[in-house]
Amino acid sequence: MEVDQKDGILVNDREVQAIKERYMGAERKKRKIRRMADKKFVFDWDAMDDTSQDFNPIYSSRHDAQLFGRGHIAGFDIQQQKRERSQFYSTLMESRRTLEEKERAEELVERHRKREQRERWDDRHWSEKPLDQMRERDWxxxxxxxxxxxxxxxIPNPMRSWAESTLMPEILRIIDANGYKEPTAIQRQAIxxxxxxxxxxxxxxxxxGKTASFVIPMLTFxxxxxxxxxxxxxxxPYALILAPTRELALQIEQETHKFAKPMGYHCVAIVxxxxxxxxxxxxxxxxxxVIATPGRLKDCLDxxxxxxGQCTYVVMDEADRMIDMGFENDVNYILDQLPVDNKKPDDDEEEKLVDLGGRIRRYRQTVMFSATMPPAVERMTRKYLRRPATVTIGTAGKAxxxxxxxxxxxxxxxxKKNRLLEILRSHEFEPPVIIFVNQKRGVDVLARALSKLGFNATTLHGGKTQEQREASLAQLKSGQVHYLVATDVAGRGIDVKDVSLVINYDxxxxxxxxxxxxxxxxRAGKQGVAITFLANxxxxVMYDLRQMLIKSPLSTVPPDLNRHEAAQSRGGTGKGGRKKDEIIY
Known part of the structure; x- marks a missing residue:
């Protein structure tokens, strides 16, 4: 055997040593074991402990042997072979296709692309879409x-516009003639x-816009x-509208007359x-x-x-107010006078049955508007309404x-009087202005005081005759007087345009x-201001008032009210509070 002069060992032995090192690894030098001191951790470590291939070349040969051909079969890349094969067949098919086949393939690709585009998430706003492209998310x-x-x-989808509604062309022309450009929120869903x-x-x-929301379906009916x-x-009559106050009934008559007269229908107010x-x-x-207050209508029926005998459409506006004013028995008496042969059945399937002539039967339709749902109104709802749909705009009871x-x-x-004069003399608010006082005598006293000081004021309260009340409202609406001093009779349903300020004197x-x-x-989307004089x-009502101010985006809670003890928690109902069993609806 040949002898290597450098290492002094046989060549064959050297080959054996190399083979041994390749398959078994080189001999490790014994690591010097350091004795750890008591209660002291030693961070020293031997470099031979690092077996990474890139740092310690001692283990490189063994790793090379283990990683040879990893991820391949016989050293060939399967993925690369698939790509080359796919490209080969694609080129072959392309060379064999005729012109018609190519055009057909392009047409299919384009059709698939358009379908994917339609099915893709459409982030356009609902106002930018045609009606037939509206999805559940858009509604x-x-x-x-x-x-x-x-x-x-x-519940049917709301109206997006008058033009897209299913109303009669004649009613649409009347709506346009009256200047109703876009439906309000309640009209969009209630109609x-x-x-x-x-x-x-x-x-x-x-x-x-509640009046139009029940008048328009009523005329269609x-x-x-x-x-x-x-x-x-x-x-x-065919239709009956009940309202709690004379002023509200007359106002509903005016609005209804705008729609009914062009269609040849006659409406009468009974107040x-x-x-x-x-x-x-x-x-x-x-x-x-017929538009009526419950008391006078009951007298007419008696x-x-x-x-x-043929009333088929009933509307109760401000139902909770009618109950508060003591009209519950009168309302029940009136509704009991309605015919029973057109009353809706309790079963939904039975309602869908048709008459012998094939025409869908028209049952009595009842509409109720109410701000709260006291037990009396709930009883009335269960008795006279059948499977009603409830529509809420905003938050019930919220300003x-x-x-x-x-x-x-x-x-x-x-x-209070000095502060009122200070506000009126500042000319910050354009007339008309409404001032609310709790007592009828207080209304007359305050109105006389304002008139003596040069403020042309009129009054409205329950002690006035109907002619006087109508005259006061007409003067305010026409601009003959700038200030209306009133009780809560003017608090509901009275629509005076462009009232810039409401003062709660009480x-x-x-x-x-x-x-x-x-x-x-x-009202009608315009800005307004309400100033309230609050006393001890x-x-x-301090707690409820504070909560309402907190929820209002335009209002702030004054420090005196925020610190007041009565505003921290609801302390019983008191004389003016809500009844325990009354539910805000």
Whole structure:
């Protein structure tokens, strides 16, 4: 054997040593073991402990042997072979295709691309989409944009515009002639439900266009019935609208007249304060629509001046207010006078049955608008409404977001009067201005004081005759007087355009009346201001008032009210508080 002069070992032995090192690894030098001191950790370590290939070349040969051909078969890349094979077949197929086949393939690719584009998530706003491209998500966003919430099952989608509605062309022309450019939130949802001949419970902020939301479906309903003639006029009207106050009833009559007159329908208001003979004379030729207050209508029914033998559409506006004013028995008496043969059945399937002539039967339709749901209103709902759809705009019992609420703590009649004069003399607010006082005598006293100081003011309260009340409202609307001093009679349903300021000279006895008072301003989307004089005697409503100010985006809680003990927690109902079993709806 040859001898290597450098190492002094046989060549064969060297080969054996190399083979041994390749497969078994080189001999490790024994690591010097360091004794660890007691209670002391030694961080020294031997470099031979590092077995990484890139740092310690001792283990490189063994790793090279282990990693040879890793991920390959016989050293060939399978993925690369697949790519080359696919490219080969693609080139082969391309060379064999005819021109027609190529065009067909391009057409299929383009069709697939367009389908994917349609199915892809569409982030356009609902207002930018055609009606047939609206998805469930778009309808949900529309409801959120207008703060619409519904319950009751099987609710139709809201209207996006008048043009897209299913209303009669004649009604659409009347809507355009009256200047209704876009439907309000309550109209968008309540009208499609009303067109389905379905009972409705509507809850919406004041000044939101509730009247049109039940008048338009009502006229569509009446249009499918025979005309009032000498043969059927003695059976009474087709539609009945109940309102708690005379002013609200007359205002509803004015709005209804705008739609009913062009269609050839007759509407009559029956309210207190007018002679019974005069109202009987107005009904001599019959009427399709009657607007009434419960007390006067009950008197007409008792005297047989009017019957409800063919009434098929009933509206109760401000139902909770009617109950508060003591009209519960009168309302129940009136509703019991309605015919029972057109009452909706309790079963949904039975309602869908058709008459012998193949025409879908028209059942009685009942619509109720209410801000709260006390037990009496709930009982009425269960008794007279069938499977109603509930529409809520905004938050029930919440003031409109267009009203800035200012609260000032003032004790003493003289201080309140001086502060009132200071506000009126500042000319910060353009007339008309409404000032609310709790007592009728206080209304007259304050109005006389303002008139002596040069402020042309008029009054409105329950002690006035109907002619006087109508004259006061007409003067305010026409601009003859700039200031209206009123009780809560003017708090609900009164629509005076462009009221810039509402002053609560006396704080309302409960938060619901306060909400309706300040709702006389900030109507139809315009901005308004409400200033309230709060005294220590108003502790019953301080907590609710503070909560309402906190929720309002335009208002702030004054420090005096924020620190007041009565505003920290709801301390019982008191004389003006809400009843324990009354539910805000």
């Amino acid at each position: 949900r966003i529309l409801k959120e944009d207008f703060n619409i919430s519904t319950k009751g099952g099987d 499609p439900i009303g067109l389905q001949n379905r009972d409705i419970i509507g809850i919406a902020e004041t000044g939101s 009446i249009a499918e019935l025979p005309r009032i003639s000498e043969e059927n006029q003695m059976n009474g 207190g304060g007018h002679a019974m003979e005069e109202q009987a004379f107005n009904l001599r030729n019959g009427a399709e629509i 005297r047989r001046i009017l019957v409800l 409109v977001d267009t009203v800035e609420q200012r609260v000032e703590l003032i004790n003493g009649e003289e201080k 704080m309302a006895k409960n938060i619901e009346d306060y909400t309706h008072r300040i709702g006389r301003t900030g 005697t108003d502790e019953d």
